[in-house]
Amino acid sequence: MQQILVVNCGSSSLKFAIMDGTDNPPILEGIAERLGSEHSAISFKYAGNKTVQALHDHDHRGAVTAIKHWIDSNTDLALNIVGVGHRVVHGGETFSNSVVIDSEVLSGIEQCARFAPLHNLAHVKGIEVAQALFGDIPHVAVFDTAFHQTLEADQYLYPIPMRLYREHHFRKYGFHGTSYRYIAQKLATLGSDFALQNTLVAHLGNGASVCAIKAGHSVDTSMGITPLEGLMMGTRSGSLDPSLLAFISDAEKISMKEALDILNKDSGLKGISEISNDCRTIETAQAAGDDRAELALNMFASRTAKHLASVATNLESVDHIVFTGGIGENSPVIRAKICQRLAMMGIHLDLHANQISPRGEVSLISENHCKTNIWVIPTNEELLIAQDTLSLIESSASK
Template sequence: MNDAILVINSGSSSLKFAILSGRGNTVIVEGIAEGLGFDNGRLSIKFNDKKALIKLSPSDHKSALIGINEWLEQHAEIKSALVGVGHRVVHGGEFFSSSVIIDNTVIQTIHECTDLAPLHNPAHLKGIEVAQSLFPLLPQVAVFDTAFHQTLTETQYLYGIPLRLYRDHHVRKYGFHGTSYRYISQKLGEIKPESLHQGVLVAHLGNGASVCAIANGKATDTSMGLTPLDGLIMGTRSGSIDPSLIAFISEKDQLSMSETMDVLNKKSGLLGISELSNDCRTLEEAMNTKNNKAQLALDMFASRTAKQLMSAATTLDTIDHLVFTGGIGENSQYIRHKVCEHLRAFNIKIDQTKNDSASKGDAALISDDNQALQVWIIPTNEEKMIALDTLNLITKN
């Protein structure tokens, strides 16, 4: 264990972490700090199949990272094996098309992208600042959600609005989940080497959901836009809507712009439609007891996913593979079935027996044997991708 990487995902009210070794293949310890900024902040650490729960006071990102470091002080053999720290950063704007070792210029550039991700980038910067103070001798790397999508052409990333808004304010489609898509592209390439020279569609379906088209290992289109609100219906996000709805909702419900955006980001999607939950598992259980709103939410989610997949497919020469990933994509037989049912006009079919019997946590081919286009389930692993990027950059430099 001489290549351990501490991976940090510092969110607005939570902080996830993991320590991986063996080129990202072995998870040594992992955990999450939740409720940051509230009275009930707590840090949960899982090690050797046991969980430790630590109350945080004050309840903030600094306390969470101090708690992680204090745990490491008690496990010196793990701390001494650390060779670097990898940070997930949501938004790198147009500045970053790959992961980078963090220096003062990188920190300043991430700060300049704050307008594009006002909830996420400040939290990332706080995580970086505290991690640098706690681990001053370890090189630190930033891995950007947006980087993979920097290969989109102007035709795909520009909006049909005055071009000066792009020139003056960088208003364009950026896309997210890029680290996941890069991992899936590489993993599929290991299973099917020819896929690296073919057209691939990926549906990353979870509480946050998006799709991506990949040609020759590079992104050609994606569903999320300037922010993660665009595209698919998600757990609590509306996805793509008529822009005039923003003014309409604001006027009818007497809401400010901020309050209206809160409705679209936090009270819509599966939660808003079902009026029950944003959790796909809960909704499937309710659907099985004849809850019509739960089924409506799931069916709308599947329908929009299919539409966005075919929209992204217009940037490909051929569609050779469709991959489901993310918490819902990997685990929901129903959603995979419904998405492919909506794609029947494109001769995309799955074998229902393979779909129902796919082993959780493993890559699986679930398409019909007689079908040229192959449909896959491939579990994503963003933490491994961050660990590998960190390790590779450290080794290179």
């Protein structure tokens, strides 16, 4: 059996998994955290057991070296890792599909870093380190933005001078594309004609967005040139009057960049609740009667519903609504609040089915008479990255 090492590099973290490209659970998974700090550590979860160890080198190289050491130390598993799949946040207009990484691809990822400097530069660092340690096998880049390259110009362009698009490529790119592509493929397996139908997907987590999918292709999404646009999120404000950025800068006597940091890091659920960016913590506070928590959840649900209704204008009908992501999969409270606000679209939730939806499983939670199917479908971006990597490796081998 062949396996793929899936790597997801952040600026101070590195998530990883070893997968065989099937629905089987990962053979190994874990995360290296606090990279760049002397307190950096890496966790390994194997066969239901989790171990944590400090990193000798406190950077991405140290994390990948520790993964390589674990693999080399467990020869009894007879692992056959044939490729490394890398999640890359921003592919700009350069990449509309997953690709085998060469020097030209690496250069393209670096060029796209101006739109996602923290993410893409970390990806480049992770790729270079992984190539050095696993250099004799192919490496593949899978882009969050690629799925949305099917958007029409009237959806991806901003109403700003066209020269800014021509000269600088300022436009909507959208994110969570790997998750949306996985959901579209998974939904297609649940009904004979589902692949050709119209779907709204709400990927709700600390980062949150929605997407309208027509016959498996993205036709609109809520995130923009960066992940700040669109829904209210864990710490991000989502869409608001652009002038507010200047007002915050003037009022707080801070730079525009510092004002932008407030919108990215101190807003959303965290900013409104003044409790946490974690939806579970806020729901606990709401149940105990905290008004700030109630307001934060209502705002989150309201803005999600508005954006779902907005992107739905690009579909002739709405055959399915899918909830996914950490909040979408696990919060009956949020799902109910969102669907309640979509009643004018004929959206009717089965409250009991919603409440008992089993964790980690596909569930149909709409009322029987509802023309729109409402689903909870757990996403699996790592599996799609592994499958893309295997597919490209096999394609290259057959040429």
